[in-house]
Amino acid sequence: MMPYEEALDIVLSFCRSLPSEKVFIVDALNRVLAEDVVSQEDRPSFDNSAMDGYAVRWEDIKEATEKSPISLKVIGEMPAGGEGSFKVERGTAVKIFTGAPIPEGADTVIPVEYTETKNGMVFIKTSLKEGANIRRRGEELKAGDVVLEKGTIIRHYEVGILASLNKINVEVSRKPRVAILSTGDEIKDIGEPITKPSQIRTSNNYTLLAGVLSAGGIAYHLGIVEDDPEKLKNVLSQIGEYDVFITTGGVSMGEKDYVKTLVSELGVDVKFHKVRIKPAKPILFGTYNGGKGLFFGIPGNPVSCAIAFDLLVKPALLKMQGAKEYLPKTFKAKIKRDFYRRDAERREFVRAVYWWEGDSLVCDFSQKLQSHMLTSYVGANCYLVVKEGVKEIKEGEEVELILF
Template sequence: MSPRRTALREAHGCVLAANVRATVAVPGFDNSAMDGYAARAAEVAAASEANPVTLPVSGEIMAGPVRPEPLVAGTVARIMTGAPLPVGADTIVQLEWTDGGTETVRINRAPRRGLHIRRAGEDIAPGNLVLAAGTVLGAAQIGLLAAVNVARPAVHPRPRVAVLSTGNELVEAGTPLGPGQIVDSNSHAIAAAAHEAGAVVRRVAGVSDDPEAFAEVFEELLKNTDVIVTTGGISVGDRDVVKQVLSKSSDVRFERIAMQPGKPQGFGVVDGVPVFTLPGNPVSALVSFELFVRPALRRMRGLPPRVTPLATQVPWQDGSAGLDPSSGAVTVVVGETLLSQSGKRTFPRVRLERDAAGELVATSAGG
């Protein structure tokens, strides 16, 4: 997807499309890191509990758009956290080391030169690389962009994904079930997976098996969607409406893939919109999403199309996930023989448990 400049409030979760270098310093000026008194270190060097130093307070410096007067020799200035340092001051006496006076102040400890002073540019200097292209913008990164005065970073926008489930037998979760009806779980699962993959998701549930009704909904989605994902309706039945309607377009191909689960698949680009047609079986649909849709969404977001292992979604009773966060992978010991069917690549469901040594062991969870 083509990069565009986006307001910070809309950039969260997007991937940065270009390097960002600072054009301003952070901090932008020398300032106090503590509430206390701006002072000259040499003038308070002898201060101690036994022999405090008392000096007049020449004024008060608040945080804000102020330019403080230079510090008069032999005095201190009361100063607040974040307030600009006056010329002449080279240390901050924190409030706790004083009696808190406003006209004169008794200083009970001697600060070293430079204590509690944040120098201009000590965090970020103009020209520094702040964030590299390819960075996913989370809360910390959004705050950093704001700190260097970037209001509209160039990002790869989050793809808009429509998740479409079909079937006259489907009803929404929470609905009493009638004869032959089942709850639509696929659209919820695939929509959640797309959201986890960084997409802006629209879920369109319960589309009729009527070809005209499906075609009408599909055509409308093409107008304002970057990706369409369907579940079900792509096998060999007379009522497999997705295949029935989309096979009329030479842009969508339906194949039987040498994998299990997830053998029936379809893909094409219609009016510039990628269309993934996934099987209707819930496990097949999720496996297919991980193998085919998630890598495509990552690529559209400006990320490498790495496939995330399905096992990374497993929680543990002890609160840990047993994962390597840098790779998104989990290493396990296979506790029994797991074989693919002849001529197919099989993605088995497994149960993960820790053995006595603390290693993760995978055993078949069944069909």
Template sequence: MITIEEALRIIDEEGKVIGTERVELTDALNKVLAEDIYSKDTLPPFNKSAMDGYAIKFRDTECCQCGNEIELYVKALVRAGDYYEGTLNSKEAIKIMTGAPVPNGSDAVIQIEKVKENGNKVIISDYIKENTNIIKMGEEIKSGELALEKGKIIRPTEIGFLASLGYSKVVIQKSPKVALITTGDELLDITASLEKGKIRNSNEYSLMALCKNSQVDFISLGVVCDDKEALKKKILKGLKEADIVITSGGVSAGDFDFVENVLEEIGAKINFTSVAIKPGKPVTFATIDNKLFFGLPGNPLSVITTFEEFVKPAIKKMKGYKEVYEEKMLVTAGNDFKAKKDRRKFIYVNIINKGGKYYAYDLGSQCSNHLMTMSKANGIIIMPEGVNKITKGEVVNGRFIFK
């Protein structure tokens, strides 16, 4: 067995970004920007009103500092999208809508809620400072300035910003394509009735969901029986069609576990076959022709754990993400937890925030066949190697899952 840190180091060294592509703006969501973006325009392109109200000269309201009121003549209305050609004079006001250009001669906008309207006049009793409720031309960005740096993850806010700058397409880092292969003579279709010695094929669906959750395209090559040649054919197909191939099952030392043999036969570089993690010890990682291969265990809990711990960071690395590992936090044990101390244990728990502190509570069996425990969990706590007990009240590392 190698340590988790060593496994992650090897995976990180082998994982490479796979190129760039130019895509439609909405297709860039959650992708990594592969070019610096410079503003084509000055934004806003004019002084604009931040409120519905009245454009005025602020000095007209100076008398309001002594408790007086002022009455201004309303000479026009400016809607968003309109433009007033004239100039505002003293003792005048122009009704203005949010986003509309501030008229020449105006240096403040008073909110509509702060005035009394009287026909074609408006009464003001508050002193309004210069530039109140005015968004200045170029306040957001000026033409030619750097708007977004290469390497930025494009969120909905960046989509809107890019649209405001006039970008309909952008260059992004390509996302890897994943091929999924599920192995095992014991597997039935999920709609089938259970038979002696058989179980339903949950791993394929877990892996498809994990890929979707990682926002990566995938193809599922279905279930392959415990036959070496059949498995080889599927793996070669996966390597041809995808950047990452993932199998579940067939990676232990049993008579019908053929993954390692197939990898040797096709000339793959096998980097490791066992990691000191529980659940999920029999993990195989190999590379061939710049493609990544992950052989995950067959037990359902182990499949999900090892995907999250090893495959997900590789996907992020290949997508161009700078931060690829899930952030840990300090969690206080709400119960005692016990386990063997030969490997690092990922214990599925319910994490609750109490008074600004996180507490982890036991959910029962951590057997690697029990998906029901994981379905109740919202996080994990991590029991280090060499430790066989976490005592109630002890502070340990943990994190939320599937966020």
């Protein structure tokens, strides 16, 4: 069996970069930037007020206190988006609103809550440091600054940033086209009647569909095919139409596990079959179309399917799109109770939950460890990684976690 790191390295080594396309910024959500986005101007583009209040000369108000306020003549008002030719000279102030330009001569803004007004005068009841509450030109961005780097996954925050930069259309990587096929005589799709005790409801198709979408791909649901070599071969023959092809089931050692044989007949160059992990050991990976396409044969047990996607398929989809961060994210926490297992030959990925207790990050693991128990993901937010050779972890020991 192949170690996990070696299997991941092999998969990633065959991830070709997809071409880019230009899309409207809202359509770029969850896509990967294929260009650096550069600011065309300073931001802010002018000195402006961070508060509603009064623009003043610091020299005038530096001695102001609650008991001994400083009085200044109000010579005008500056709204956000407004214009004015006010000049703040000694003994004067301009009423100003958040975002409004700082008038000539002013160097400090006093928030309105520290003032009182009467008969055209404002009484300043506190002294702040010089320059307080002024947003300086270019303090956030300078013209020519790279704001978003190539390889950034665009969230709703980045969409807002793109809009603020007047970036109407943006270059992103093309979405990978991913086919999903489930196999098995016993599998029934959602909405279909269960007519025999031996039949089970599908989950893998929809776990993978949602996973592909969340990783920025386009998912093609090819349905469920019986364990019939000819029917399987007919569907698998479409493999060349997709960037990635995923099957679930049919890759273990049973008499009806036909996938591992059929894909070779169809031109898939198998790179490995079986990884030293638990669950999801019998993963098959290969390439097709001269190494341009990726094939993943994933075990049929629901947890094995999810783990195989998280640990191998998702990183591949992200790398194909040029994402800067495509590897599973790991971190450390202290385990809340003892963990024990009999077989320590493989690396195990246990569904778990982490949280903060004071200044410490702690975790606990699911009681449901079997690979058919998809409900072990309920409430979970990470995998507890149990390395090869480790049979027991004691309460309070530091462990490695992988973030979902």
